[in-house]
Amino acid sequence: MMLELPRRTERFGSVRINDLQRVLLLESAEDGNVAQTGVFNAPPSKIEEIMRKMAIVVPIKDEKLRVVEGVISAIPSECLVIIVSNSKREGIDRFKMEQDMVEQHQHYTNRDIWMIHQKDHGLGTALKQVGYEDLSDDQGRVRNGKGEGMILGMLMAKAAAKDYVGFVDSDNYVPGAVHEYVTAYAATFHLLRTPYAMVRISWASKPKIMEGSIYFSKWGRVSTATNKYLNKIISGFTGFETEVVRSGNSGDHAMTMKLAEILDYGSGFAIEPYEILNILEQFGGILEPKYTDPIEKGVEIFQVETRNPHFHEEKGEEHLNEMISNALSSIVSSPLCSEGIRKEIENEFPGGQPYAKENMRGLRGFGRVDTKAFLEYLLQNNALYTFSKRLQPT
Numbered sequence: 336m337m338l339e340l341p342r343r344t345e346r347f348g349s350v351r352i353n354d355l356q357r358v359l360l361l362e363s364a365e366d367g368n369v370a371q372t373g374v375f376n377a378p379p380s381k382i383e384e385i386m387r388k389m390a391i392v393v394p395i396k397d398e399k400l401r402v403v404e405g406v407i408s409a410i411p412s413e414c415l416v417i418i419v420s421n422s423k424r425e426g427i428d429r430f431k432m433e434q435d436m437v438e439q440h441q442h443y444t445n446r447d448i449w450m451i452h453q454k455d456h457g458l459g460t461a462l463k464q465v466g467y468e469d470l471s472d473d474q475g476r477v478r479n480g481k482g483e484g485m486i487l488g489m490l491m492a493k494a495a496a497k498d499y500v501g502f503v504d505s506d507n508y509v510p511g512a513v514h515e516y517v518t519a520y521a522a523t524f525h526l527l528r529t530p531y532a533m534v535r536i537s538w539a540s541k542p543k544i545m546e547g548s549i550y551f552s553k554w555g556r557v558s559t560a561t562n563k564y565l566n567k568i569i570s571g572f573t574g575f576e577t578e579v580v581r582s583g584n585s586g587d588h589a590m591t592m593k594l595a596e597i598l599d600y601g602s603g604f605a606i607e608p609y610e611i612l613n614i615l616e617q618f619g620g621i622l623e624p625k626y627t628d629p630i631e632k633g634v635e636i637f638q639v640e641t642r643n644p645h646f647h648e649e650k651g652e653e654h655l656n657e658m659i660s661n662a663l664s665s666i667v668s669s670p671l672c673s674e675g676i677r678k679e680i681e682n683e684f685p686g687g688q689p690y691a692k693e694n695m696r697g698l699r700g701f702g703r704v705d706t707k708a709f710l711e712y713l714l715q716n717n718a719l720y721t722f723s724k725r726l727q728p729t
Contacts, residue, residue: 336522337363337376345579347569348620349630352579355537355640361515377522385521386413389499392488394481395420397429398505400436406503409510410517412446417491419484421453441722448722449491453477453484457716464712467704482606489595494706499524501589512643519639520589531594531634535582538645557655558584561608561662568671582638583608584662596702597626604661612669
């Protein structure tokens with residue numbers, strides 16, 4: 336893959352936030368030497384080398400099976416696929432249907448796929464056994480929420496001894512887009528100068544059908560609001576207005592495991608913007624750092640603009656309002672958020688859920704969790720379904 340190098344970088348303490356990089360070639364030659372300035376080439380061999388060290392987490396909740404199958408089929412075979420489902424089990428067992436689909440897929444592809452259900456009692460028991468009950472409710476089961484599911488995926492990726500963990504949304508109708516995202520993760524990680532890094536996808540477009548024609552919109556309502564206020568927070572500290580953050584709500588993103596295990600997280604749909612906020616809070620030089628190595632080596636955020644459009648299912652006004660509420664609650668809950676920004680948010684979104692700290696559930700990072708023991712407990716409690724000849728991680 337050939338990409339632009341970042342044209343501009345905002346520096347916030349030890350954090351470097353890079354402006355959008357465009358994908359120039361979806362696939363480049365092995366010996367594709369680039370003479371032009373501002374361009375870098377990640378050859379197929381390097382991309383495959385990184386993918387073998389990467390797990391891709393796919394959170395699912397009652398998605399169409401054909402769509403999920405397309406997403407899984409698009410993830411390169413070098414990657415471990417980790418499916419975290421929170422689909423319905425009452426009545427028609429959607430999770431059982433997903434298992435059947437995955438088993439059939441694996442039968443023909445012979446690839447490594449791990450699968451869990453977020454509400455499995457054995458999963459809650461395994462978390463209790465390793466002393467990480469931050470995700471669980473009073474009944475000992477993992478709470479509903481996308482953020483909780485993503486953290487479960489990261490725990491399993493660490494247990495599999497992966498150096499990188501990525502995420503792709505399960506409602507993507509275009510398998511080629513998913514393949515591009517994962518390739519972009521690996522290509523960008525080839526560029527790293529620090530072991531603490533994140534790659535976030537900014538979609539080329541999110542097409543909609545309007546008056547019988549396809550309209551290729553660039554920004555959705557949730558992204559517009561989230562990006563706006565994340566940039567306002569950065570501008571308030573640097574003194575220079577910026578629009579550098581373009582991927583505040585990107586569910587399609589990846590991290591080095593060294594970064595993933597030292598972050599704290601937001602619950603539900605707040606997790607994506609909360610990741611950026613927590614990086615700024617911990618390593619921006621504003622608050623007392625908990626870790627010194629990232630301060631010394633730096634933390635880098637990359638944003639890649641894709642070629643493929645992002646076609647996904649429209650889930651209605653209630654879903655959008657929940658995403659906006661979660662995202663804005665994470666922003667006003669941050670110690671970096673000024674009173675002026677808080678009031679601006681409340682004035683711009685009147686009548687919605689109050690955006691206050693009590694609405695934001697922070698989730699402790701998993702860096703100190705014994706993930707090998709967690710994996711063993713999952714197997715003992717029959718909570719992990721493996722579709723692989725290799726039951727245990729390498």
